[in-house]
Amino acid sequence: MKNIIVYGADWCPDCHRSRKFLDEKNIQYIYLDIDSDKSIKSEMLSLTDNKNIIPTIVLPNGQILQEPSNQVLAKALNDFKSVSSDNEVIDLVIVGAGPASLTTAIYTTRENIKTIIFEKAVIGGLAAVTDLIDNYPGFEDGISGLDLADKLEKQAKRFGTQIEFNTVKKIELLPNNDKKIHTENGDYVARAVLIATGTDYKKINVPGEKEYLSRGVHYCATCDGAFYKDKEIAVIGGGNSAIQETIFLTKFATKIHLLVRSSIKASEVLQKKLQSFIDSGQVIVHLQTNIVSILGDNQLVNRILIKQGDIKQELAIDGVFIFVGLKPNSEFLNNSSIELDQLKFIKTNNNLLTSMNGVFAAGDIRSGSTMQIASAVGEGATAALHIRQYLESLKSY
């Protein structure tokens, strides 16, 4: 995308207003202060038929706006985006920026398929907040989630992938088979769409969970674990994530109560690693145990109520980390014609095509996915090949 240029001056309130508007929409632009250099002012006057009005905003399609209201600016940007910078529809919009998405983008941009990724939170997705990824091929000592995400992002950008912080609200199939993507920053039109929004940790819906969020209740060990140095905490869950994060949290907490509803389901490798912390007494495992409520002093968590069989007891702890399974990030598809399964994961055929023509899904969000980073990367590559085939099949492409 070419740059938006804003000619303005520091003393001009409307320039500040327009720039604030663009900043809030996270729209990149070049700001040129007409007072800083006479040639800048001359350049602006040559574009505006000598009308000395600021802000003067030049859009990438050549449209010039002078002292526009925010509404006028928004409309011009939307009109411009809907047809992209060169009056072209975007080849591929990808929703989400996790491993599946970034892999697809590496493939598609490398083949000159114009690709834009919209991400509302973290590049790398859930993988990026994982302490250590030990089973991703090619890294004999494992790799931190953050490092893997960083490498994937850099590789995708090397081939020209654009990543925008933006939230997708709806995907609509247009009569000509193009897809209209409604986002917080306006509408876009694409020939193909890949949904790779992944999953997020589930809530356990017990009293105190919402009330003490970030004040003793956490879902991200790599973010918040450092606050529990020399403290006693509980971890809820018995799957791979829960055990991996428990092992990570042993760097900080003196004692960790691992509360498992049934039995530990994590891989043997992780269980073996965990065993040394159990043997040293740093981790205490409570099997067949449910958490009833999270309690505190209205400021911070100081204990939890747990239930094992018929026996209830309180455990004095400083914080709770919850890793009890994953929920699909598919809320934005609730009223769409894209078919979901009972658990709200996206149904696809063998070509990773959803029920909407030209809309594909890959990675953890896909019904039947194996929820592995290596699988997500594989699906990303598979999706790219099918998307390429789909784009080639379009008469207008």
Add this chain to the structure above:
Amino acid sequence: MVKNITVFTTNQCAYCHMVKKYLDNKNLKYDEVNLDNEPNRRQEAISLSGGMTVPVTLVTQHDDSRHVVVGFNLSSLVPLLS
């Protein structure tokens, strides 16, 4: 107008990484307080955010008003940086 920005982070926090990356992309200077390296400043972050979490971004404006953004929250952060 922004006078200064301080970001409380930890080494492996992906959301901290995103805040830093966002500020870097905007060419905005900031001070980083890495709580893994400076654990004695944890209480400072807790006092600012009211919680035990990072990233915590403190934006001080030229009129010395202070604004705190918890997490990688662009809808709260961006208006403060204009």
